[in-house]
Amino acid sequence: MIVVMKTNARKEHVSAIIKRVESAGCKVHPIIGAERTVIDVIGDGTVIDKRQIVRMKGVEHVMPITKPYKAASREFKPQDTVIEVGGVTIGGKDLVVMAGPCSVEGRTQLIELAHACKEAGAHILRGGAYKPRTSPYSFQGLGEEGLRYLAEAREATGMPIITEVMDPGLVPLVCDYADILQVGTRNMQNYSLLNAVGRSQKPVLLKRSMIGTTKEWLMCAEYILSHGNSQVMLCERGIRANETETRNTFDISAIPVIKQLSHLPIIADPSHATGMWEYVGATAKAAVAAGADGLIIEVHQQPDRAWSDGSQSLKPERFARLVKEMRAVAQAVGRDIQTDDQSGYFNGTGLANKPFNQPLKDRPVANP
């Protein structure tokens, strides 16, 4: 922290600051210039609140120098973090694709869709069992039943699964099923939850809040990392701005910014960012061009019957085309979409050979 004194600050003002800072265990280097004194505070800047010092007499400005996050910073760990989940690599040279429905709506629906996503090129299956909904009267997710279906879909397809956890008390349960825990945008600064997923030692995908700066986001990653859980990936999913044609505003530059500030993998969510399937493709390809390490995309067999977020879901055929298009862009920037099949999916094991192509019948059309 650098404390810049006013040009008319008195010696006792400088002394008071030095005393205060030293009593907090920091070293102090006052540097006395011709016009003003500047105080260089060395040591763990987090033990002194900038906002306290600002209020002291004779102070013109206080400027934090040290970044408030440590374990999340590239200075702390120059090489990229690479996370391995069930044979899939996240954060390496090649990109990962996560796909699936917004909500898990049923066993058949999910397993059918998991196969379709896998065939289209996805590596990890997403699906919500606990859903954060703005209305208490809306469908809130199938809960543990949804988790079971996800586990079945993993067995059927070999794809690792990612799902959201909203309650610190449910982290152990969700860990029993999921390969990756997702912390949603509304919970980015839910510190109890961050501590719980940190302690779990499971890989975590941390979504940026609708309002958060990249610095605040990295501070939240730091909460998880501070528990010794180094398997954190960040997910840009759009911030809230004034535009109304899209649900949120995808901050494309956050991708190179995070790459510069941190070693953590960065995943793009073009579905929540745009909220409209028409714009998902362009935004997804842009994220690839900007350097994202992966994508998470909502896919649904019948988007206009989805229990949630239908308007932003792609049909499997369209998703399959998009994976091809993203691969071309990835290659244009010297990367690729992962293609190695380490999951044994096509080896004839699991449910992969069972027929899931029959049309969906008797599905409820709206929230139960």
Place this chain on the structure above:
Amino acid sequence: MIVVMKTNARKEHVSAIIKRVESAGCKVHPIIGAERTVIDVIGDGTVIDKRQIVRMKGVEHVMPITKPYKAASREFKPQDTVIEVGGVTIGGKDLVVMAGPCSVEGRTQLIELAHACKEAGAHILRGGAYKPRTSPYSFQGLGEEGLRYLAEAREATGMPIITEVMDPGLVPLVCDYADILQVGTRNMQNYSLLNAVGRSQKPVLLKRSMIGTTKEWLMCAEYILSHGNSQVMLCERGIRANETETRNTFDISAIPVIKQLSHLPIIADPSHATGMWEYVGATAKAAVAAGADGLIIEVHQQPDRAWSDGSQSLKPERFARLVKEMRAVAQAVGRDIQTDDQSGYFNGTGLANKPFNQPLKDRPVANP
């Protein structure tokens, strides 16, 4: 919900929508005009997602008519909600003042400050025992020890206490001590927490998120109310905008907006809104003039030694002057600051007569 069809929509498009909506249990009134058809969907609009219908063929626009919140709306309950807590009335004709330190820092500090706030005119004591901090390395609050000090301060002064709860698992513990549970701005959409405080049946102060609209905020109140807990008060504490001279931007018009849309009391927090003690007074008086039912203000004996938020804390003397100034404004708009002493504070009971005026000594100057 009103579905407006395109002028060139076909009959089968209209039929498809009617079928979809009816299958969800809603009544449908298609109204066929000369130029276009409009479909009036009656029934619980929450079971059909607007975003699904938008995606169907022939649809021009979908417009929700019903407000998404019910129990929180003034239509549902025209008369103001009045909450009684330990002899203090919130939401009635006269205003309530909540005051205290950002963090509970110690027993002596808190009890001394509680007396000072009470003497200055406050009715309810605030103080954080669990602190949401952007850094995992910052002081996180004294936890249950802080709750105990709050309870002691209540006994000493007769003031009910309000404190933040961040983790659904800690709601029972916090309920053992607190009179009012506070849900912080970062947790406005933490639905697990909202459900937990809803079930607790304790009075809840729900802070608006930095980015939330009044509609989203009322939806979060609805979560609490949906558990039969009708003792909810809303707290405007500033939203995040571009201005950098203040910590947040206080949305003064939210006060009359909430008064029009809802029956719930609205409390103003000028301390977090401005982040600067210099601006707390003007903002507090403005909130009174705009019709707030109460204020929550940070007070500290030595703001430049506060463990958190010192820059926005008032000293007790200044706070006492502010209460007088707010009273004048309240009277100018036909209200008052509550003055009835129903707590027996000045009756000679409790710790009130014990001397707490000695200077604070040996206090640590920074985060431990």
Place this chain on the structure above:
Amino acid sequence: MIVVMKTNARKEHVSAIIKRVESAGCKVHPIIGAERTVIDVIGDGTVIDKRQIVRMKGVEHVMPITKPYKAASREFKPQDTVIEVGGVTIGGKDLVVMAGPCSVEGRTQLIELAHACKEAGAHILRGGAYKPRTSPYSFQGLGEEGLRYLAEAREATGMPIITEVMDPGLVPLVCDYADILQVGTRNMQNYSLLNAVGRSQKPVLLKRSMIGTTKEWLMCAEYILSHGNSQVMLCERGIRANETETRNTFDISAIPVIKQLSHLPIIADPSHATGMWEYVGATAKAAVAAGADGLIIEVHQQPDRAWSDGSQSLKPERFARLVKEMRAVAQAVGRDIQTDDQSGYFNGTGLANKPFNQPLKDRPVANP
């Protein structure tokens, strides 16, 4: 400007910065500490762009110290600026009220309304002759015809008039009629216009842009002041945030912020801030309580027939009640609404005695 060097910065990096800054005519004080070097740049910081220096080798951080505005700052001029316009004082102890229609719609309408506003307690008449409209096909104002009606209304009532100017080329024409020039929110950073109204030497009301910080706003005032035109008043009219129940979000704390940073009078516009007549009153009273020097309020005889902004216009009766309510609040904070009639309005001169109470007939109901 303070340049903080990295701890590992080399001597030649420091030298390069010193050379660069000196070659721009600034004095430099390098202050060499134990850990790092800090360079204090004295002189006119505006000749060196912070963004250039940031890019130089060895630099950790660059921090501007000098405020970018000078003539607008309270340091430059500690005492409040008071502007006298046609017998009305703006920026003194007592508040000024400006009122009138959004658009000048016709001679009879305007003069009738001017009388109504005056009788209700307004001091200055507002009315748009040139209207910034989002659609090129909307009514764009009556132009010079509107200015003539304003001048007639001034003669009839003795009230000085304020009207918007949008084009630098029209400043001389508008000056021929108006007493105060208004620069609208969309033109806050229209530097050609700011230069033109600065050169005019007329009093100027500068509205804050929907996105501008107080610092940017003061920089725009500085443009006007830099032409020797010291008669600038600032107008807070709401910024754009996420809330949709109101048209904009009134930044109430901007009032004490401006009072602290600058000597210029600050006027509140609750009409554009809220966009809804229901919320104008609460917001107006809040502005008075927060310390505004005046208000500008839209009033219309028949708001549902107004050619623009009807939804935010008050009827004259309601406006008259609001002035009384604002007066009570002003007195509660030790001020008042101006009451001295220095304009001779009630002396029987002008059109004041002529009958303008007949109902409006044959008025067009929509934009021509």
Place this chain on the structure above:
Amino acid sequence: MIVVMKTNARKEHVSAIIKRVESAGCKVHPIIGAERTVIDVIGDGTVIDKRQIVRMKGVEHVMPITKPYKAASREFKPQDTVIEVGGVTIGGKDLVVMAGPCSVEGRTQLIELAHACKEAGAHILRGGAYKPRTSPYSFQGLGEEGLRYLAEAREATGMPIITEVMDPGLVPLVCDYADILQVGTRNMQNYSLLNAVGRSQKPVLLKRSMIGTTKEWLMCAEYILSHGNSQVMLCERGIRANETETRNTFDISAIPVIKQLSHLPIIADPSHATGMWEYVGATAKAAVAAGADGLIIEVHQQPDRAWSDGSQSLKPERFARLVKEMRAVAQAVGRDIQTDDQSGYFNGTGLANKPFNQPLKDRPVANP
């Protein structure tokens, strides 16, 4: 416009609205349903302000159906607008690259840089002669002298030139020199300027404002188009959001949104969007992947000596590499960067063969 009446609206409320709308020359189709009446207003919706009708009795909701822009909409003109400027095509299959310094700083600097940009692959030369600066004391541009240098650079390289115009009164002068007029972000809603550039019949690049929605932006394009000037291109340059690591937040999804709503070409400005040269490349490639029709990029020989915006300027070598990288991405999405040399640049005419590779000497290092 669709007016939805309340369920308890009376017949006379419906009649009043019909009368009002008809008196404005619109046709009305009331459609009476079992529960409520809906009024379909046919005709030019721009003559009736939604905000007037909202205020009438019995009205629940008013919903505009017609888009407020016409000439700018893709419905009005389904095929893409293609603009030809000096042999360069904007809006066709292949992308255009505009490049050059933020400010024109001198004749030698500009011509040297123009050659470097051209050799790197740029098609159009950008450079500011009139600069909108936040401080009245900062360098404001060379004015007409700068325009002359731009014209010389065009002669030397064959590249058409684009430059900003800020004052409607200067449009004729700037038209004498420039091939494309740029309307800057602060002037997006400067309607006097939009009218002036509309009348000029010159190609116009319209930057989005920092706060503008895509709808407002298209309305501003409509102002220009309404003068019969169909040569309008839109430029996304970042909006203002909370992120502080970048100067602005590039709204990548605006590219597919504009492509869907409008036929006008869309150009990306990654330099102003990010404000940091490190992030320009990733953002530029993302814009190409998302479907932009072109880019405008700031390039400078010595960014740390640029008179403005040095921190976001690329050096020519880096820019040349970026053009190659963008070409690869363009090809991956089925397009290309234009390569046809229709300007005769390499034919040995103009200054192209003259040596401009000597180092810059004696250049001032800061704003004069």
